[in-house]
Amino acid sequence: MxxxxxxxxxxxxxxxxxxxxxxxxLAGAGAEVTITGRRADVLEQVAADTPxxxxxxxxxxxEASVKDGFAAxxxxxxxxxxxxxxxxxxxxxxxxxxxxxxxxxxxxxxxDGAFLTMREALPDMETAGWGRMIAISSIAGVRGLKGGAAxxxxxxxxxxxxxxxxxxxxxxxxTFNAICPGxxxxxxxxxxxxxxxxxxxxDADAALAMMTDENRHKRLIAPEEIGAAALWLCMxxxxxxxxxxxxxxGGQV
Numbered sequence: 001m002x003x004x005x006x007x008x009x010x011x012x013x014x015x016x017x018x019x020x021x022x023x024x025x026l027a028g029a030g031a032e033v034t035i036t037g038r039r040a041d042v043l044e045q046v047a048a049d050t051p052x053x054x055x056x057x058x059x060x061x062x063e064a065s066v067k068d069g070f071a072a073x074x075x076x077x078x079x080x081x082x083x084x085x086x087x088x089x090x091x092x093x094x095x096x097x098x099x100x101x102x103x104x105x106x107x108x109x110x111x112d113g114a115f116l117t118m119r120e121a122l123p124d125m126e127t128a129g130w131g132r133m134i135a136i137s138s139i140a141g142v143r144g145l146k147g148g149a150a151x152x153x154x155x156x157x158x159x160x161x162x163x164x165x166x167x168x169x170x171x172x173x174x175t176f177n178a179i180c181p182g183x184x185x186x187x188x189x190x191x192x193x194x195x196x197x198x199x200x201x202x203d204a205d206a207a208l209a210m211m212t213d214e215n216r217h218k219r220l221i222a223p224e225e226i227g228a229a230a231l232w233l234c235m236x237x238x239x240x241x242x243x244x245x246x247x248x249x250g251g252q253v
Contacts, residue, residue, distance in 0.1 A: 005030035013087030015042040017186030021223035025231040027052030034073040060113030070120040083121035085114035086136040092148040110154035131174040166243030182249030185220040216251025
């Protein structure tokens with residue numbers, strides 16, 4: 001399958017978890033994929049294992065880093081017509097325990113970072129007359145997450161951004177969609193097990209069950225399932241899917 005041959009994609013947070021699964025899916029369909037993140041060593045390691053992946057150190061929370069990163073990716077592999085804004089942080093706190101610094105750090109990565117990422121990709125898509133913009137939101141961006149006010153707000157905002165851009169470019173060959181996963185089997189979930197266990201006194205199995213029970217089918221979602229959805233949004237026949245929130249959580253939310 002090489003339906004994306006000749007396409008250049010950028011996937012932020014592409015070194016691990018959901019981002020890596022999406023990058024591998026796109027590369028498997030023939031795209032050249034620039035994967036970005038703050039840890040160059042992680043990016044280089046995974047890129048060495050998958051043809052079509054190209055590492056680029058970039059911090060989505062830093063506007064200059066994003067501008068320089070996109071310029072470097074463009075110079076190396078040509079115009080960017082697929083962009084996946086995936087980089088994000090997930091840490092739960094209730095509002096009374098949320099400092100302004102924590103709130104701003106969450107927004108800087110999850111919302112500001114996605115905005116900067118998508119803004120820098122848009123000119124190439126406009127010039128090409130074709131583009132696929134995908135934001136990785138969350139089920140928390142659809143219904144809210146108990147004990148996760150800043151995270152939920154950032155993911156709700158990301159959906160609003162996607163919907164607004166889909167309206168701005170309505171009738172063109174650019175599409176804008178958000179994928180909203182439930183709990184996915186990634187390093188973030190592994191870290192959350194430890195956090196939940198410390199907060200509640202539960203053992204690791206009980207902490208894991210608290211997350212899997214939030215998915216309607218009572219299991220963690222495989223990263224490859226998110227990768228397959230993102231790939232579908234970039235393939236021929238997806239042009240009428242625009243401004244949508246695609247919920248992947250094992251059932252109705």
